[in-house]
Amino acid sequence: MPVSSGIVTRFVPGETTETAVAATSQLVASGRKVTLDYLGEDTLDRDQADATVAAYLEVLKALGERGLSSDAEVSVKLSAVGQALPDNGEKVALENARSICRAARNVGTTVTLDMEDHTTTDSTLRVLRELRKDFPETGAVLQAYLYRTEADCRDLATEGSRVRLCKGAYKEPEAVAYQDRLDVDRSYVRCLKVLMEGDGYPMVATHDPRMIRIAAHLSQQTGRTPGSYEYQMLYGIRPDEQSRLAASGETMRVYVPYGTEWYGYLMRRLAERPSNLTFFLRSLISKK
Numbered sequence: 001m002p003v004s005s006g007i008v009t010r011f012v013p014g015e016t017t018e019t020a021v022a023a024t025s026q027l028v029a030s031g032r033k034v035t036l037d038y039l040g041e042d043t044l045d046r047d048q049a050d051a052t053v054a055a056y057l058e059v060l061k062a063l064g065e066r067g068l069s070s071d072a073e074v075s076v077k078l079s080a081v082g083q084a085l086p087d088n089g090e091k092v093a094l095e096n097a098r099s100i101c102r103a104a105r106n107v108g109t110t111v112t113l114d115m116e117d118h119t120t121t122d123s124t125l126r127v128l129r130e131l132r133k134d135f136p137e138t139g140a141v142l143q144a145y146l147y148r149t150e151a152d153c154r155d156l157a158t159e160g161s162r163v164r165l166c167k168g169a170y171k172e173p174e175a176v177a178y179q180d181r182l183d184v185d186r187s188y189v190r191c192l193k194v195l196m197e198g199d200g201y202p203m204v205a206t207h208d209p210r211m212i213r214i215a216a217h218l219s220q221q222t223g224r225t226p227g228s229y230e231y232q233m234l235y236g237i238r239p240d241e242q243s244r245l246a247a248s249g250e251t252m253r254v255y256v257p258y259g260t261e262w263y264g265y266l267m268r269r270l271a272e273r274p275s276n277l278t279f280f281l282r283s284l285i286s287k288k
């Protein structure tokens, strides 16, 4: 399937830096903020990891040149920059992430470290702690479906700490994660409460109308004003709600994935929601 087919472009604007920057420009013009993700994960190839770093440096430079860096940052998966390499993966990932953080700071923006499956959580939080020594603005991601996350939220709800809370996108075993959607939702609310009551900067990443209502309520209850937290959604999902939140004065950031490695990302979105699958099948039949 080419990237130009409807189902792909609904979730991924394109494969190149140029398409990513064009999509960013449009979203920023509509009052939304952006975090860009150069697609790719689980690389076992050092050259591939280096190419991913180069892609991030290129897009950061482009954001700076177009005057978009105050509204757009980047999200990085450590497994795409070497975390899974045998022997010294974590060290390679840390150094690569450091290069990306430096480039981001040079153009006046930030990096958020995406969170992957539970076998990488400790390593990712170790890398985050190291990075934050030099780049305290680096954002973390925590996944509400993990039993450990409420405690991680307490650890990270500190002054200046940017924390994206999501439900979690990987298939995880019962030993580490809630399996029932209601339990995941309850955990999300508990974690959100910790973050909103804390001193950090909560980033509420969900499309769930209930979670969004609860976030709004908690922000009022804890005396937060718009701008002291933000909402985040994925590119192509609930765009009307994205616009509504932005128009109401809230900070709304859209996660925009781009690049040639869109297959795994797309499959996770399709697995998550049957209506996405219907959309996918319809687009296959109509060959659009």
Ligand SMILES: Cc1cc2nc3c(=O)[nH]c(=O)nc-3n(C[C@H](O)[C@H](O)[C@H](O)COP(=O)(O)OP(=O)(O)OC[C@H]3O[C@@H](n4cnc5c(N)ncnc54)[C@H](O)[C@@H]3O)c2cc1C
Pocket: 113, 114, 115, 116, 141, 143, 166, 167, 168, 169, 170, 205, 206, 207, 208, 209, 232, 233, 234, 237, 238, 254, 255, 272, 273, 276
């Ligand atoms: C900005 C952002 C960054 C993320 N980063 C990570 C990460 O680093 N690591 C990770 O594991 N996961 C990440 N995720 C994915 C996340 O963990 C979930 O898998 C994903 O967001 C789906 O969960 P949900 O909270 O949107 O609600 P769900 O439980 O999937 O859905 C709840 C309700 O939301 C509404 N909804 C959901 N999807 C749609 C849709 N397509 N159209 C219309 N309504 C919809 C429906 O009302 C639905 O009943 C990220 C998500 C976002 C938004």
